[in-house]
Amino acid sequence: MQDLLRYAIKEAEALGASEAEACAAASSESEIFIESNDVKQAKSQKTSSVGIRVLVGGSAGFYSVNNLTKSKVKDAVSMAIKIARVSPKDRHNALPGKSKAMVLRGIYDKKAGSFEASDAAKMAAEMLDAAKSYDKRVSVDNGNLNADVSTHWLANSNGVDLSEKASIFSWSIMGMAIEDSDISSFDLQLGGSHFVKDIDVHTTATEFAKTVVSSLGPRGIESFKGEMLLTPIAINEMIEEVISHSINSDAVQKKSSHFAGKIGKRVSSDLLTVEDDATNVEGLGASSFDREGVAHRRNVVIEKGVLKKFLYNTYTAKKDGVKSTGNASGSTSSPPSVSTTNFVIRPGRSSLDTLVSEMENGMIISRFSGNVNPVNGDFSGVVKGGRLVKNGTIQHPVKEVMVAGNVFEALRCLNGVSKERKIIYDSILPYMRFDDISFTAG
Amino acid sequence: MNLMSNDGHVIDNLRSMISSSSGARYVEARYQARLATEVNFVNGELDRIRVVENSGCGIRVLVDGCWGFSSTNNLSLLKESLGHAISAARVLAQAKKKKVKGLAESKMLTGIFRTSANGSVSDIDIEQKVQVAREGEKAARSNRAVKAASCTYRETLDHKAIVSSDGADSEIYDSKPEFNVSAIAKRGGQSATAHEGVGVTGGWSDLFKKSHLEYAVTASERAAKLLDAKHVSGIRTTVILDPAMVGLLSHEAIGHTVEADFVLSGSVVKDKIGQQVASELVTLVDSGKSEIASNAGGTIIVDDEGVAAGRTAIIEKGILKSFLHNRESALVFDTESTGNARAFQYNDEPLIRMRNTFIEPGTDKLADMIKETKRGYVVKGARNGQADANGEFMFGAEEVYLVENGEVRELMKGASISGNAFDVLKSVDMVGNEFQYDIGTGYCGKFQPAKVDGGGPYIRCAALIGGLQ
Structure with a gap:
């Protein structure tokens, strides 16, 4: 493969490219789907593709093809050159040079190669059984188990020449509990790992079953203003996208980030520390280099509530006169964009139990279903699997109520972060508690 | 850049694979080659340009009342891919409680089909596609109240072949271009967004029955007008x-x-x-x-x-x-x-x-x-x-x-x-x-x-x- 990529770069240079990049990926994937309390379908795919990016006199061209024969790659290069010749010049277009190579251990399991569709089928069935046997009122709407083994290659005309293997297993289960006419809130639980031995569908299924059963028999409540304790999944649904958008240099440059101009300023209570960390192998977004071949690193973005930096790829970094943070993202079928890798919120000092016991009047939210505006931070939606807390004890599940507010304001009222964290694919998140949140009864 | 040049005999490969397959109650093979082009301008700059060629074959089988699906981009591995689909379905069938009973009798449409297109988008040079997106974005900023704009031209060309053990045998050539423009007007702390666009099954002339600039100017004017508009009460x-x-x-x-x-x-x-x-x-x-x-x-x-x-x-x-x-x-x-x-x-x-x-x-x-x-x-x-x-x-x-x-x-x-x-x-x-x-x-x-x-x-x-x- 490396030879093919070097061939592509040579071809591009011969056709007039000042700089060229070739990125390739090959993967083998198997997946089992669960639907309506039954396994549904087995799916597998093998795929490989290459993306060619060229710069011709400051103009960029991009062509991708999922056929790795030499003649197809040659055609792709000449098309990329043709595209560059009709694209406007942009002085910020550039490819990175070699950065210090880093080898990340712990993202590839040698046993993954022999993990077969039949193994996936067994585990999916086990997850379904575990949820159903926890309590007969549990009803699984859908779920899946996915195993993906892939290799990524990246080479450019500045001497970058990298490759890496990774294995990713992920699974999910979603549904409700039903008792006569009482239907609980929907719940979703997810899990993921890089190693076969760490696939734990049982814990995920049990947590799902426990959550839906405990939200049966909800009672209506009056509207109130109080504390909100979000589970890691709810953090992912309500808070994470707003922060990831706001710390993205592309959003800052397009003037859609609320954090523009706020480096060094306080954007949250001092309990919040956010890192973007592709080197944390617990997260499924871990890898040693980014979409352009820049080495990954740990970027502390918000430290004790103070905004420290934005996330950059080479293009946006050049625009701001800074260095790439290793956040070029995207697949082989797209030129690099900017995004988070593993979104990590540092654990706090309190246990989850302590966070609950300190609540005078508030709500634990298992999931949030609604709209979040990443630009201005406004959110409004429905509380799923809500439980009322008074004087430090959980009272009862509540019927769906509306919750609305603003993420940026909520971050300033953050008054608790748990020690316990959960891995949600490429996010590692604790439980977080906020004050002054309005809940409106329907 | 001719999408259809190398895949003329694909349907014969699918036919022979299906006629020689065994072990499944139903086999369906679908070859699809897609050529997708996208040009996007934002605030006066090229934000993204790309052309993506994606082709391969997806095989779906029904075995012991359970579905299996397998795909590959390498057409020399069709038999192996079929094998994967069958064996995975067979294993999963053991855990499946409600079996798929079968498929309804259906009249298959056989032959070669093309969606109608005036002015094939393949005959339009990439330069012209860049031009409509660039001019559209610029025209979307024509009203002075508009502070940000975006314009995208996108097209998807497909060649498909579908063959199944129940008699499906057809080839389809399809073309779906689209054009989108948005304008954001701002004044003080107020902002208002307007969108215009068109997406068709057809060719370049079908897409631009109205000029690209007309869509853009309409969006620009509306964004500005919306800035001064009053709220509706519920x-x-x-x-x-x-x-x-x-x-x-x-x-x-x-x-x-x-x-x-x-x-x-x-x-x-x-x-x-x-x-x-x-x-x-x-x-x-x-x-x-x-x-x-x-x-x-x-x-x-x-x-x-x-x-x-x-x-x-x-x-x-x-x-x-x-x-x-x-x-x-x-x-x-x-x-x-x-x-x-x-x-x-x-x-x-x-x-x-x-x-x-x-x-x-x-x-x-x-x-x-x-x-x-x-x-x-x-x-x-x-x-x-x-x-x-x-x-x-x-x-x-x-x-x-x-x-x-x-x-x-x-x-x-x-x-x-x-x-x-x-x-x-x-x-x-x-x-x-x-x-x-x-x-x-x-x-x-x-x-x-x-x-x-x-x-x-x-x-x-x-x-x-x-x-x-």
């Missing part, structure tokens, strides 16, 4: 919905509830075939053809099980007539497939999806609909929305005009329309006589995307209108 009232809103309502709030897989998991309409669910003025259709008007964006001719994708009346004169089926659900409901099995790319399995979903035109003139409205709103410019399994929906509308005493008054700020879709359809008392498709730039998401369209005439009905920030 009220249940008479609304006159434009073709795009009618399309969105038909697709999102009604269409999904009648997808047979959704019906089987307990949709609100499950026991309502033969019952009145809408005003007798309403005939609501989903079709794989471009009925009534040409170049509808969701046109497919043949579905991805090889079944003719014709017209299905979901609601006829107010009576619920049919659900939307693939061959599996059709057998369960003891009926015929309606040709709604669709897959997005070669590596996606076919699911029950809509195509062009619309309300048929009636006899009323728009001018009369307005004249006979004492107080209400004309609601235009469908934006994204949400709909639940029970028909409850909330959609955003970009352009809302107050109507008083039979006359159109001022433009109001964007608003939301909500209600229960079936209640709204029951309240329909006037149906316009002019028809248009107008959501062809949209994609529907259900595990995988699908290109769909929708539309209708203007209709008058009652719904809840509310302010939207």
Whole structure:
């Protein structure tokens, strides 16, 4: 493969490219789907593709093809050159040079190669059984188990020449509990790992079953203003996208980030520390280099509530006169964009139990279903699997109520972060508690 | 850049693989080569340009009452891929409780099909595609109040071959270009966004019946006007919905509830075939053809099980007539497939999806609909929305005009329309006589995307209108 990529770069240079990049990926994937309390379908795919990016006199061209024969790659290069010749010049277009190579251990399991569709089928069935046997009122709407083994290659005309293997297993289960006419809130639980031995569908299924059963028999409540304790999944649904958008240099440059101009300023209570960390192998977004071949690193973005930096790829970094943070993202079928890798919120000092016991009047939210505006931070939606807390004890599940507010304001009222964290694919998140949140009864 | 140059004999490979396969009750192989082009300008700069070629074969099998699906981009590995699909389905079948009983008998459409296109987009140089996006973005900033703009040209060219052990044997050539522009006007702390766009099944001339600059200038002017518009106050009232809103309502709030897989998991309409669910003025259709008007964006001719994708009346004169089926659900409901099995790319399995979903035109003139409205709103410019399994929906509308005493008054700020879709359809008392498709730039998401369209005439009905920030 490396030879093919070097061939592509040579071809591009011969056709007039000042700089060229070739990125390739090959993967083998198997997946089992669960639907309506039954396994549904087995799916597998093998795929490989290459993306060619060229710069011709400051103009960029991009062509991708999922056929790795030499003649197809040659055609792709000449098309990329043709595209560059009709694209406007942009002085910020550039490819990175070699950065210090880093080898990340712990993202590839040698046993993954022999993990077969039949193994996936067994585990999916086990997850379904575990949820159903926890309590007969549990009803699984859908779920899946996915195993993906892939290799990524990246080479450019500045001497970058990298490759890496990774294995990713992920699974999910979603549904409700039903008792006569009482239907609980929907719940979703997810899990993921890089190693076969760490696939734990049982814990995920049990947590799902426990959550839906405990939200049966909800009672209506009056509207109130109080504390909100979000589970890691709810953090992912309500808070994470707003922060990831706001710390993205592309959003800052397009003037859609609320954090523009706020480096060094306080954007949250001092309990919040956010890192973007592709080197944390617990997260499924871990890898040693980014979409352009820049080495990954740990970027502390918000430290004790103070905004420290934005996330950059080479293009946006050049625009701001800074260095790439290793956040070029995207697949082989797209030129690099900017995004988070593993979104990590540092654990706090309190246990989850302590966070609950300190609540005078508030709500634990298992999931949030609604709209979040990443630009201005406004959110409004429905509380799923809500439980009322008074004087430090959980009272009862509540019927769906509306919750609305603003993420940026909520971050300033953050008054608790748990020690316990959960891995949600490429996010590692604790439980977080906020004050002054309005809940409106329907 | 000829997509179709190297894949002429693919269908023969699929045929021979299927005729020599054993061990599965049903085998379906679908080759798909896709060439996708995208050019996007934002705020005066090229934001993204790319061309992506993606081809391969997806194989679906039914073994021991369980589905298996396998795909590969390497056509020399078809047999191996078939083997994967069969063995995985066989293993999973052991855990499966409710077996797939079979597939409904269907008339397969065989032969070679091309969606009609005036001016093939393959003959248009990439330079011209860059030009329309660049000029469109610039024109979207033509009004001085507009501070940010974006413009995208996108096209998808497909060559498909579908062969199955039940007699499917067809090839399809398809072309779907689209053009989108948005403008954001700002003053002080206020901002207002306007979108314009068009998406068709067809060629370059079908896409640009109106000039790209006209879309852009319209968006620019509207964004500026919306800046000064007043808010709508929340009220249940008479609304006159434009073709795009009618399309969105038909697709999102009604269409999904009648997808047979959704019906089987307990949709609100499950026991309502033969019952009145809408005003007798309403005939609501989903079709794989471009009925009534040409170049509808969701046109497919043949579905991805090889079944003719014709017209299905979901609601006829107010009576619920049919659900939307693939061959599996059709057998369960003891009926015929309606040709709604669709897959997005070669590596996606076919699911029950809509195509062009619309309300048929009636006899009323728009001018009369307005004249006979004492107080209400004309609601235009469908934006994204949400709909639940029970028909409850909330959609955003970009352009809302107050109507008083039979006359159109001022433009109001964007608003939301909500209600229960079936209640709204029951309240329909006037149906316009002019028809248009107008959501062809949209994609529907259900595990995988699908290109769909929708539309209708203007209709008058009652719904809840509310302010939207």
